[in-house]
Amino acid sequence: MTGHAAKAQEVFQATLREAALRAAHDQPPKDRLWFFRDARWRCLIVAEQGLQAESGHLEGTEIAPHAAAQIGHLHPEQLAVWISAAPDPQRSALAAYYLDEFSLREMLTLLEVKAGELSVLVSSGRRQFQAWLDATTPHYEDEA
Amino acid sequence: MSVFRLSRREKALTRIAPITEKPHTDRRMRIAILRAKRRTVTATQFAHQQAFDRAVSALVQAIPVSTEIADWFRNEKLIPQKKRSWKKAARNPVVLSIALALAVIAGVFVLGVMERMSDFPGSKTARKLLTVAASTRGNQLDPVQTEAGALSDFFFMKFRLEHYDVPPEFAALQTAGCRVFDDEEAGRVAQISVSEKRMQFFLFPAERNVKDGKPREFEGWRYVEQEGWAGAVQMRAGVIFMACLRGEQKDLEPYVGAAKP
Numbered sequence: 001m002t003g004h005a006a007k008a009q010e011v012f013q014a015t016l017r018e019a020a021l022r023a024a025h026d027q028p029p030k031d032r033l034w035f036f037r038d039a040r041w042r043c044l045i046v047a048e049q050g051l052q053a054e055s056g057h058l059e060g061t062e063i064a065p066h067a068a069a070q071i072g073h074l075h076p077e078q079l080a081v082w083i084s085a086a087p088d089p090q091r092s093a094l095a096a097y098y099l100d101e102f103s104l105r106e107m108l109t110l111l112e113v114k115a116g117e118l119s120v121l122v123s124s125g126r127r128q129f130q131a132w133l134d135a136t137t138p139h140y141e142d143e144a
Numbered sequence: 145m146s147v148f149r150l151s152r153r154e155k156a157l158t159r160i161a162p163i164t165e166k167p168h169t170d171r172r173m174r175i176a177i178l179r180a181k182r183r184t185v186t187a188t189q190f191a192h193q194q195a196f197d198r199a200v201s202a203l204v205q206a207i208p209v210s211t212e213i214a215d216w217f218r219n220e221k222l223i224p225q226k227k228r229s230w231k232k233a234a235r236n237p238v239v240l241s242i243a244l245a246l247a248v249i250a251g252v253f254v255l256g257v258m259e260r261m262s263d264f265p266g267s268k269t270a271r272k273l274l275t276v277a278a279s280t281r282g283n284q285l286d287p288v289q290t291e292a293g294a295l296s297d298f299f300f301m302k303f304r305l306e307h308y309d310v311p312p313e314f315a316a317l318q319t320a321g322c323r324v325f326d327d328e329e330a331g332r333v334a335q336i337s338v339s340e341k342r343m344q345f346f347l348f349p350a351e352r353n354v355k356d357g358k359p360r361e362f363e364g365w366r367y368v369e370q371e372g373w374a375g376a377v378q379m380r381a382g383v384i385f386m387a388c389l390r391g392e393q394k395d396l397e398p399y400v401g402a403a404k405p
Contacts, residue, residue, distance in 0.1 A: 005208070005210065009210055009212065009213060012213055062189075063189070063192045063193055063196050064192070065192055065195075067192065067195065067196040067199065068195040068196060068199040071196070071199035071200055071203060072199060074203060076203050076204070076206045076207040076208065077207070079200065079203045079204065079207070080207055097163075098163070098197070098200050098201050099201075099204060100162075100163045100164055100201045100204070100205075103162075103166055103168055103169070104157075104160065104162070104169075104170055104173060105170065115153075115156060115157065115160070116153075116156050118160055119156035119157065119160050120156075122159060122160050123160075126159075126193070126196060126197075129200075130196070
């Protein structure tokens with residue numbers, strides 16, 4: 001979400017502090033989604049303060065059969081930076097979806113979107129990421 | 145339209161299909177995935193999408209986490225997992241169906257046990273005769289106007305039926321008609337109708353023990369109920385007497401006093 005480890009840690013600690021404070025006032029977070037929801041908003045606030053990605057329309061392409069091999073060439077940090085540069089709510093949608101931690105219902109609650117909107121956000125992100133992959137990590141037939 | 149054809153909504157759902165299998169996946173999502181996998185056109189695209197998603201998810205899992213944060217997550221109770229409430233589980237159609245089926249089975253079982261508990265020798269025949277009472281019309285009986293107790297001699301003299309005696313509790317009631325007929329199960333049955341409460345009496349041979357041929361006895365008054373009719377039954381000298389009327393057991397209780405239920 002932030003694309004920066006130090007900022008992520010800062011957000012994490014702030015969320016934990018808030019949870020501890022609520023627990024001290026006999027109002028502990030009611031469920032686990034509270035942590036993610038709180039962290040999400042803090043990430044968005046932190047991201048607004050730093051260097052902003054250029055706004056513009058990214059072209060998308062069909063998912064390639066060799067996409068998994070292309071992704072295999074990436075470093076995790078590259079993916080983190082790519083996702084953190086996406087506009088919200090697409091950024092939050094991609095982060096929540098690829099964490100592979102939530103059910104659909106939980107994701108819809110967390111992101112406050114409908115299933116159709118989430119589907120559009122994730123699928124367009126997927127196509128754009130494929131286009132970016134094709135540009136940065138081209139695949140050649142002899143790699144297969 | 146093919147049953148495997150994907151609707152727009154299902155196409156949207158397949159685009160956000162779970163990357164790994166999760167235990168509580170929504171039913172509509174499961175159907176959408178199944179249909180996407182079954183159709184040749186969508187199956188390939190869906191397979192590419194899943195491979196893509198798995199690769200990205202694996203990369204996400206590989207994002208380094210600082211030791212400080214990792215230490216927090218070693219405590220498994222840091223973030224409470226939402227447990228499935230019993231209310232939600234009870235609303236599950238499968239659970240509801242099982243509960244309903246169990247309730248019906250339990251009901252049938254309890255009914256069977258209760259019937260068994262109230263059974264006595266001759267109760268089956270008594271119930272059958274209640275249905276006879278329900279279907280009997282007045283013109284099927286020979287008109288006889290006398291006290292019910294006086295018919296014992298009539299049955300003996302005319303039909304050679306011994307001990308076909310109406311008990312003292314009902315002997316004083318005025319009769320309207322009577323008849324004697326043969327029944328496959330009950331044998332020779334004497335049927336009497338009385339004016340009071342359109343009551344009917346039945347006299348028939350008691351069940352006999354297969355080993356020694358002696359009548360199977362029971363003490364006092366017993367009750368049977370069948371299709372809105374109730375009967376009070378007593379056995380004396382190898383003959384069963386049943387007084388019955390359209391109603392319930394409580395309608396007969398005043399006649400037999402403190403009879404055994």
